[in-house]
Amino acid sequence: MQTYLVTGGTGFIGSNFILKARREDWxxxxNxxxxxxxxxxxxxxxxxxDAGYQFVQGxxxxxxxxxxxxxxxxxxxxxxxxxxxHVDRSILSPQDFIQTNVVGTFHLLEASRVYWEQLAVERKAxxxxxHVSTDEVYGSLNPTDPAFREDTPYAPNSPYAASKAGSDHLVRAYHHTYGLPTLTTHCSNNYGPRQFPEKLIPLIILNALDGKPLPIYGDGQNVRDWLYVSDHCDAIERVLRHSLVGETYNxxxxxxxTNLAVVEQICSIxxxxxxxxxxxxxxxxxxxxxxxxxxxxxxxDCSKIQRDLGWQPAESFESGLLKTVQWYLANARWIEQVRSGAYQSWITQNYCDRAVKSPLQASVETPP
Known part of the structure; x- marks a missing residue:
């Protein structure tokens, strides 16, 4: 059995990946x-x-x-x-994103390069x-634009997206300059169990259960492609096991x-x-x-990973969202533990000072 060093493995996607990796003996x-x-x-x-799992804080x-x-x-x-x-946090505190996403990735790459160069020939191969990245590095699409492909030019619009674009470029450079066998994936918006409730879907679920307002930015017509986290984990493992080095997959x-449609589906469930x-x-x-x-x-556009590696999502949005809501309903203790004073302070800082608009005002407003 192989050994993986997973960074950020106690966060949302990382923890789901680790649980699946151990459950399925990958x-x-x-961590x-x-x-x-x-x-x-x-x-x-x-x-x-589990003797096959080790946590290190650092x-x-x-x-x-x-x-x-x-x-x-x-x-x-x-x-x-x-x-x-989190894009909202990157707007308020961009330096944290540069430090972790750019500088941190550089240090990880450099240590990995030194380690890899010292491996025996077979293990080196x-x-x-x-490197797990995001579709946000590609910027924003108009309603009729084709979906992002792996060769779509980068055009990041938020400090978060710019910091991830910077880390992507470093990963690419370490492959082309030093030969480090890198892979990069760009995912769409993830959702599912164990997601920190600052993100849209868990925020809406928990606010709705508490009878609190369900905040939607602008007119609610911003569009995202939603990916169930377990499907994402399967895709990452597929890329890791079967992709040629240097490849990028969406x-x-x-x-x-639309964000409004997502919120309405949660309310219906x-x-x-x-x-x-x-x-x-x-x-x-x-x-x-x-x-x-x-x-x-x-x-x-995820046709490349389907064509090259035979991956496609197993969950529809309806089935994945139902599983997600059911998980939050069944895990009150986890929710209580993560909704700390720091989380409540963030919610107050990001949402409570924003002007509230009526649905009628929002529906007729010209999109930004």
Whole structure:
């Protein structure tokens, strides 16, 4: 069995990947995570007695620690999930995103290069560095534009997207300059169990259950392609095992929906699973002042990964969203643990000072 060094493995996508990797015996896993606000060790509590899993608290920007872990555990692959990933936070505090996503990735790449160059010939040929990125590096699409392809020019519009674009370019440079066997994936919006509730879908689920307003930016017509996290994990493993080095793959769910449509579907599911007398959860929908530079539409063309590697999403948006809502309804303790004072402060900072607009005002407003 191979050994993976997974960075950022206590966050949303990383933790789902690790749980799946151990459940399906993909590899033994070393999880290096800084444990920032969005990382929760209890998410991986089920692996506490698993001899094939090891957690190490630390920063990918600490080259001495990374070198020590590489020499100690001798991984066959490094999967870099570690990132600051919330656009709203990047607008308010961009320096954190540059430090983690650009500088941190550089230090991880440099330590990986030194480690890889010292491997024996056979292990050197088998080693992989997989970098998990985002469709946001491609910028924004108009309603009739074709979906993002792997050769779509970069045009990042937020500090978050720019920091991920910078890390992507570093990964590409380390492959072309040093020969480091890298792979890069660009995913669309992920959703599913264990997602920190600052993101749209868990935020709406939890606010609706609490009877709080369901905040929607602008007119609610911003479009995203939604990818169930388990499908994303399967795609990453497929790329890691079967892709040629140096390749880039777009991974999407083929579920283009407006933010308003997503919120309305959540409300409909909650009306069925958590009904309240004479009440529709959609009555809580509240349109608020848009965030600066809000990209209008993302869409992923994932035909390359389907053609080359035979991957396609297993979940429809309807089936994945139902599973997601059911998970949050069944895991009140996890929710209570992650909704700390720091989380509540962030919600207040980001949402409470935004001007509230009526649905009528939002529906007639000219899109940005």
């Amino acid at each position: 590899a033994t896993v070393i 290096l995570d800084k444990l920032t606000y969005a990382s929760h060790p209890q998410t991986l509590a089920s692996l506490s007695d 920063d990918i920007g600490d080259p001495n620690l990374v070198r020590t872990l590489l020499n100690q555990y001798q991984p066959d692959a490094i999967l870099n999930f570690a990132a600051e990933s 088998q080693f992989r560095f997989l 991974i999407g769910g083929r579920n283009e929906l 909650l009306d069925d699973l958590a009904p309240k007398p004479n009440f529709n959860h959609s009555s809580l929908i509240t349109f608020i002042q848009d965030r600066p530079g809000h990209d209008r539409r993302y869409a992923i």
